[in-house]
Amino acid sequence: MKAAIITSPEAGPRYGDFKEPEAAEGEAVISVTAAPISPIVRTRAAMKPASDDGKGFVVGVDGVGKDASGRYVYFLFPKAPFDALAERTLVPAAMTVPVPDGLSDIRAAAIATAGLASWDALTRRVPIKSGQTVLVTGANGAAGRLALNVARHLGAGRTIAVVRSADKLDGLAADTGIALDARDADDALKAVFDVGVDVVLDFVWGSVAERVLTVAMAGRGSPAGEPRCSYLVLGTLGGTTVPLSGYGLQSSGLDILGAGIGSVPVRDYLASAGELMAAAQEAGWTPPCEVVPLADIASVWKRSGEVRYIIHPDVTG
Template sequence: MKAAVVREVGQDPVYGEFEEPVLREGEVRVAVTASALTNFTKVRATGRHFSVAPRPPFVVGIDGIGRMDDGCRVYFLFPRAPFGGMAERTVVASAQCIPVPDTVDDVTLAALADPGMSSWVALETRAELVPGETVLVNGATGTAGRVALQVARHLGAERVIATGRDRAVLDSLIAQGADAIIPLTDDPGRLTAALREEFERGVDVVLDYLWGPPAQSLLAATNARKSRSPLRFVQIGSAAGAELALPGSVLKATDLRILGSGIGNVAVGDIMRIIGKLMQAAATTEFFLDVQTHPLSRIGELWPAASVTPRTVFTVEAPA
């Protein structure tokens, strides 16, 4: 079968032949139609992700949309190595497949799965969002951050705040559900004042996709909170840096709970349950997504520059 294959450690995937998957007990076979490129997929393909990476040769892609042998259209997650989502066919544990609504197309569902899941998991299982609370999304101008604003609103957030560097995209988020925007400017005083104003007004949950200096500035402003309830700060991504300096005074000034959200602290069963909710929500809620599609046959030429913002989805043609 045709697939996007990493043949040696450190090499980009290429489009070529790979062995046909053979079913094992408890598995289903899926004829793949669409698989989105995610940061997880790109980093895991290099062997540098903290999760266990398969040894070459292997097929890239951690999830996708397709049809099982019985014709049921499904979303699937974490195929059995060395198989992956970017192939004509893959195999996955039956518990890691869920039916998807017929009213939403394959590309949209494939593109929505990762960013929608990351924010929904963070809000429901890590922050335990209560309807009526205020959510601040730090780094809301990327695909994941933009979807996070919409998911927060869908889950009952009364007020949603967005930060980001891309001013044009940031301005557009008002029409997509943001109540307030804060530009991440190079003027420390102006940024701190804007953040402190929002924390004084009241923030209950922070979803952080940036870490590094932007998160450090944000945490330094949390002492402006007047609420005695805990502020749940959920770290999801590290687009602005892998580390930050956290003064002890920040932890003493407010009831602050710093949490991570990822596959290391959320069970796969919980992830699948929430993706199921997300897929059904997509049938009744319009999530704004910037998506570009390409045939899987172009994986070799597009991989080095392929983007997660806008979300790149590779489509798979049915074999002749």
């Protein structure tokens, strides 16, 4: 079969032939029809060591495809060395969830890759309460845009979008937009935190998080106690570390938490996928994405991560 194969993490994936997966008891061979290239796919590919046999491994984390019965399913974490960016993959049967009838494979994959982090964060990690205020950093990205919709769908009373530049605010479904390149950006951030932010969904971390957290912690320390704010780290596109003020944390109501697999069980993450796809179909969410053939994997891999690419093995260039 054809697949996106990595023999050297530094070189990225190449299009080539790979051995066919064979299912043992409790496993399923999935004919892949749509698999996303998300930030976690790139990160995991870069972290894996080169294979000893020189044959490499297939790259990818999740996707949509047909099982042996012809049913479309969303799958997560295929069994090594088979991963999602291939014509076929091998997964534990328990790591699949049916795609709702009427939801296309491409749209299902786009919804899962863009919305699963925020859905899981707001239903499992810190369940949102009706009327709460949710702030999203990196709100112009595929995950950030859908996070605004997810938050509102789950009951948020107010949403705030934080982006790097004013042009990134166009078309965002948020009550308030803050561009960090604006002169009054820090004042605008302080104003929303003074009014009250209940949950932050941070897809960026790095310098953006440092700036947001600095403002959120400034001038706190009320003897009556500060209101709670759950700051959830969902991505690290802007950097993997952030300097924090210990005193600032002591005097604020901030709880900084990670959100993702590990902070919640895999079974909950998979259940979230089913819930998210059903909600997306009902709400009509269609995250932007670009469908490309598997044969183009090498060139797509080098392109900007701002575009969410969906690999479709059946598409020809």
